[in-house]
Amino acid sequence: MKTVARIAANVFKESVRDKVLYSLVLFAVLLIAASVLLSQITAGQEVKIIKDLGLAAISVIGLAIAVFIGIGLVSKEVERRSIYSLLTKPMSRPQLILGKFFGLTLTLAVNVVVMTAALYAVLALYSAYTPQYLQSTWEAPAMDLALMKASFLIFVELTLVTAVALLFSTYSSPIWSTLFTFGLVVVGHFSADLKNFESVLESAPLIWMTRALYYLLPNLATFDVKLQVVHGQAVPMSYLAFSTGYAAVYITALLVTAMLVFARRDFK
Amino acid sequence: MFITRRDRLFGLVAVGVLLAMATALQIERDRQFATDAPAKQDLLYVQSPETMKRFALSYAGLAADIYWIRAIQYFGSERRSTDPSRNYGLLYPLLNITTSLDPRFNIAYRFGAIFLSEAPPRGPGRPDQAIALLEKGIAVMPDRWEYYQDLGYVHYWSRQDYNAAAEWFRKASEVPGAPWFLKPLAAHTLAAGGDRHTARLLYQALAESRENDYMQKDAHRRLRQLDVMDAMDVLNARVADFKQRGGAPPFTWPRLIAAHVVPGVPTDSDGFPLAIDPETGVTHLDPKSTLLPLPSELLGKAAVRR
Numbered sequence: 274m275k276t277v278a279r280i281a282a283n284v285f286k287e288s289v290r291d292k293v294l295y296s297l298v299l300f301a302v303l304l305i306a307a308s309v310l311l312s313q314i315t316a317g318q319e320v321k322i323i324k325d326l327g328l329a330a331i332s333v334i335g336l337a338i339a340v341f342i343g344i345g346l347v348s349k350e351v352e353r354r355s356i357y358s359l360l361t362k363p364m365s366r367p368q369l370i371l372g373k374f375f376g377l378t379l380t381l382a383v384n385v386v387v388m389t390a391a392l393y394a395v396l397a398l399y400s401a402y403t404p405q406y407l408q409s410t411w412e413a414p415a416m417d418l419a420l421m422k423a424s425f426l427i428f429v430e431l432t433l434v435t436a437v438a439l440l441f442s443t444y445s446s447p448i449w450s451t452l453f454t455f456g457l458v459v460v461g462h463f464s465a466d467l468k469n470f471e472s473v474l475e476s477a478p479l480i481w482m483t484r485a486l487y488y489l490l491p492n493l494a495t496f497d498v499k500l501q502v503v504h505g506q507a508v509p510m511s512y513l514a515f516s517t518g519y520a521a522v523y524i525t526a527l528l529v530t531a532m533l534v535f536a537r538r539d540f541k
Numbered sequence: 542m543f544i545t546r547r548d549r550l551f552g553l554v555a556v557g558v559l560l561a562m563a564t565a566l567q568i569e570r571d572r573q574f575a576t577d578a579p580a581k582q583d584l585l586y587v588q589s590p591e592t593m594k595r596f597a598l599s600y601a602g603l604a605a606d607i608y609w610i611r612a613i614q615y616f617g618s619e620r621r622s623t624d625p626s627r628n629y630g631l632l633y634p635l636l637n638i639t640t641s642l643d644p645r646f647n648i649a650y651r652f653g654a655i656f657l658s659e660a661p662p663r664g665p666g667r668p669d670q671a672i673a674l675l676e677k678g679i680a681v682m683p684d685r686w687e688y689y690q691d692l693g694y695v696h697y698w699s700r701q702d703y704n705a706a707a708e709w710f711r712k713a714s715e716v717p718g719a720p721w722f723l724k725p726l727a728a729h730t731l732a733a734g735g736d737r738h739t740a741r742l743l744y745q746a747l748a749e750s751r752e753n754d755y756m757q758k759d760a761h762r763r764l765r766q767l768d769v770m771d772a773m774d775v776l777n778a779r780v781a782d783f784k785q786r787g788g789a790p791p792f793t794w795p796r797l798i799a800a801h802v803v804p805g806v807p808t809d810s811d812g813f814p815l816a817i818d819p820e821t822g823v824t825h826l827d828p829k830s831t832l833l834p835l836p837s838e839l840l841g842k843a844a845v846r847r
Contacts (some may be wrong), residue, residue, distance in 0.1 A: 314610060314614075318647070318648045321602075321606070321646075322606045324604075325602040325603045325606050326603060326606070328602075329600050329602070329603040332599065332600070333600075351831040388825075412645075412647070416744070417815070459598065462598040462599055464596065466595075493599065494599065496599075497601065499600075499602050500601060500602045500643060500645070503602055504645045506645075
């Protein structure tokens with residue numbers, strides 16, 4: 274466990290030192306701030322637009338970090354040939370995979386927290402300059418704590434994407450890993466359609482196949498509660514628990530697969 | 542490679558000069574190849590809300606915001622356009638996609654209905670589309686009494702169907718949390734739909750809407766129109782009385798002031814002096830008045846029961 278924690282801490286330090294990471298966070302903060310300007314040309318529902326843009330920025334930037342850094346975690350070591358020296362150290366291959374995963378998860382957690390704090394700061398500023406009678410017409414208050422639920426589920430989704438990226442990077446080149454990961458992210462948002470295919474298909478094997486795919490592929494739509502939160506609709510804690518539980522099980526499955534693949538990989 | 546401070550300074554100056562040159566070229570190109578009017582882009586690449594929903598992945602809310610901003614800009618640019626062929630053709634598809642991407646986008650239903658039902662040239666004059674949009678909103682949020690009220694407005698103003706308007710006001714009044722004035726409004730619309738008194742009640746209700754400035758401003762403008770129509774009726778009655786007492790044309794304000802028919806040159810609520818026909822003595826708005834055009838359906842309905 275200590276070895277995993279040490280690798281994770283190293284990954285985190287490396288990510289923090291990475292200038293690309295800083296620029297992404299800065300970009301997100303600027304984007305959230307820009308939403309205030311954008312909201313001025315929208316004729317109403319400014320707070321909704323600031324929240325929409327803010328949460329989307331957290332999600333997009335987080336996704337970019339999860340995919341690009343996640344893929345680099347293993348493939349970079351292989352490309353730089355530093356994997357040889359790493360594997361001579363007193364650590365197992367599964368420990369390396371786990372350490373890399375938890376390191377990036379920590380980086381993502383810090384980023385999501387920073388970006389959420391920036392979003393709250395923008396909303397607080399906007400709210401301070403809005404008359405009380407206008408605030409009373411908002412569907413949800415500007416400083417709505419429920420925004421944290423959306424941020425949390427974005428983080429959970431990002432950790433799942435990190436696990437996907439890590440799995441692909443254990444056996445594929447960075448370019449292919451990027452394509453595979455983005456492909457799975459897109460498919461993950463369409464999985465509800467796979468379920469609906471049942472109603473239009475007549476062939477039993479096809480129905481069976483689409484059903485299997487629906488349950489096999491990660492259902493990323495589960496983690497999207499942005500619209501509900503923005504409109505002040507309730508997101509029960511039980512929903513959060515179910516979604517987090519689903520992600521935990523799926524991530525474990527991905528990491529176990531990644532460890533199995535990586536353990537068999539020959540670096541000669 | 543080592544770069545001296547002088548080299549760096551020289552580099553920065555060079556970048557500055559190059560950027561200035563690029564700007565100058567851009568200005569000159571715009572001047573030489575300027576077109577009188579930009580080509581009209583009446584094009585919506587994706588018209589299907591379902592397709593757009595899939596493209597948006599988990600960013601449907603943000604995509605809805607972008608379509609909403611596009612709808613506002615499109616409406617504004619069409620309204621300002623002097624092109625006689627403008628038809629606001631993309632307004633409904635844009636609003637339909639917006640509300641499909643985010644079915645709880647409240648203001649898109651309410652503003653959208655106002656925009657769509659506005660008569661030409663200030664709008665497309667499509668109350669049917671406004672009704673479809675609001676009914677879509679009711680299907681998603683049946684607890685929003687505002688949509689029933691707005692449907693009443695569309696039937697009242699754009700279709701002059703006072704029975705249907707009264708029915709929607711009644712439905713609105715039955716939604717939990719609806720304001721008290723909707724019940725008498727429904728009854729009044731049914732009994733005397735189309736007169737100025739009912740119109741005033743409707744606009745006063747809209748003016749109380751705190752949801753946003755646009756609706757309030759529009760309602761206040763409509764109330765000022767009603768004020769000036771009432772004022773013109775009073776003036777016309779005074780001139781008619783002056784005629785009966787032997788007053789003869791030309792009817793001008795200085796003459797009428799001298800004859801104590803009016804105390805001074807009357808103005809509309811936006812400060813423009815009212816004009817008077819010297820032959821008939823009928824008052825009308827200054828052609829530059831910001832209150833033009835007056836609602837034609839109410840011009841002949843002078844029943845002032847304030």
